Amino acid sequence: MDYNFYMNEALKLAKKAYKKDEVPVGAIIVKENKILARAFNLRQSKRRATYHAEILAINKACKKLKDFRLNGATIFVTLEPCAMCLGAIMNARIETLVFGATANKENVISCSELAERCGLNHNLKIIKDVQKEECEKLITSYFAEKRK
Amino acid sequence: MDYNFYMNEALKLAKKAYKKDEVPVGAIIVKENKILARAFNLRQSKRRATYHAEILAINKACKKLKDFRLNGATIFVTLEPCAMCLGAIMNARIETLVFGATANKENVISCSELAERCGLNHNLKIIKDVQKEECEKLITSYFAEKRK
Numbered sequence: 345m346d347y348n349f350y351m352n353e354a355l356k357l358a359k360k361a362y363k364k365d366e367v368p369v370g371a372i373i374v375k376e377n378k379i380l381a382r383a384f385n386l387r388q389s390k391r392r393a394t395y396h397a398e399i400l401a402i403n404k405a406c407k408k409l410k411d412f413r414l415n416g417a418t419i420f421v422t423l424e425p426c427a428m429c430l431g432a433i434m435n436a437r438i439e440t441l442v443f444g445a446t447a448n449k450e451n452v453i454s455c456s457e458l459a460e461r462c463g464l465n466h467n468l469k470i471i472k473d474v475q476k477e478e479c480e481k482l483i484t485s486y487f488a489e490k491r492k
Numbered sequence: 493m494d495y496n497f498y499m500n501e502a503l504k505l506a507k508k509a510y511k512k513d514e515v516p517v518g519a520i521i522v523k524e525n526k527i528l529a530r531a532f533n534l535r536q537s538k539r540r541a542t543y544h545a546e547i548l549a550i551n552k553a554c555k556k557l558k559d560f561r562l563n564g565a566t567i568f569v570t571l572e573p574c575a576m577c578l579g580a581i582m583n584a585r586i587e588t589l590v591f592g593a594t595a596n597k598e599n600v601i602s603c604s605e606l607a608e609r610c611g612l613n614h615n616l617k618i619i620k621d622v623q624k625e626e627c628e629k630l631i632t633s634y635f636a637e638k639r640k
Binding site for chain 1: 536539544547554558562576579599600606609611
């Protein structure tokens with residue numbers, strides 16, 4: 345699987361979020377080399393605490409497959425998922441999580457620790473640092489602009 | 493605030509989930525003594541990994557208040573939230589989480605540990621064991637019936 349190709353697709357979505365003045369995060373769900381769902385963060389525009397890119401992408405993919413399980417799927421996210429989104433990825437039994445930028449906050453539980461300790465008998469494969477620089481640059485410039 | 497009253501309302505919702513052959517969990521969001529949202533688990537009926545009672549209730553409450561923040565709100569859930577739902581509760585900045593039955597699984601991160609380690613500068617107040625027996629009985633009998 346071409347991780348860089350799919351992460352670039354997720355980056356395009358993150359840029360759409362940026363244009364809407366949302367924290368720029370994009371997500372794509374791929375299964376059997378087909379893109380099942382694309383989404384970006386819409387928390388502020390739609391005024392919903394839960395409308396992160398990953399949740400929206402998972403909902404779309406479930407709708408498409410008419411299934412609450414996404415076995416065998418891979419999710420590409422430009423930023424390391426928060427606890428809510430990592431929990432959703434586990435609940436959906438997504439096989440692999442690929443992310444770009446790391447959240448890097450002190451005392452914050454890592455995706456891998458949370459995946460192990462969320463009580464589901466499901467082994468999530470996690471791959472990080474894909475297109476890391478591009479993903480980080482987008483987030484950093486968004487917050488730098490915000491601080492102005 | 494009358495915790496038992498609101499938890500009983502959440503229990504009524506959990507029983508609706510039970511009738512639909514869903515894991516029986518109900519949630520209610522209250523702010524200033526008004527019920528903002530009621531929801532129950534619809535994961536299987538709607539075929540969405542994310543359609544837990546808490547997520548659906550948070551979405552409804554956000555829609556009602558036209559806000560992605562639910563400051564000052566209390567969420568009542570019949571069962572201890574999973575990682576996804578606890579993350580959503582934190583993302584929505586809900587003030588207080590009240591739950592009935594405890595998930596009680598080995599090696600599973602507790603709500604209080606996850607709330608502290610999910611990277612948000614938000615102090616969630618957590619109250620457990622409200623209508624504990626009733627909540628547990630419902631979950632236990634659902635799974636006992638399933639095993640038959």
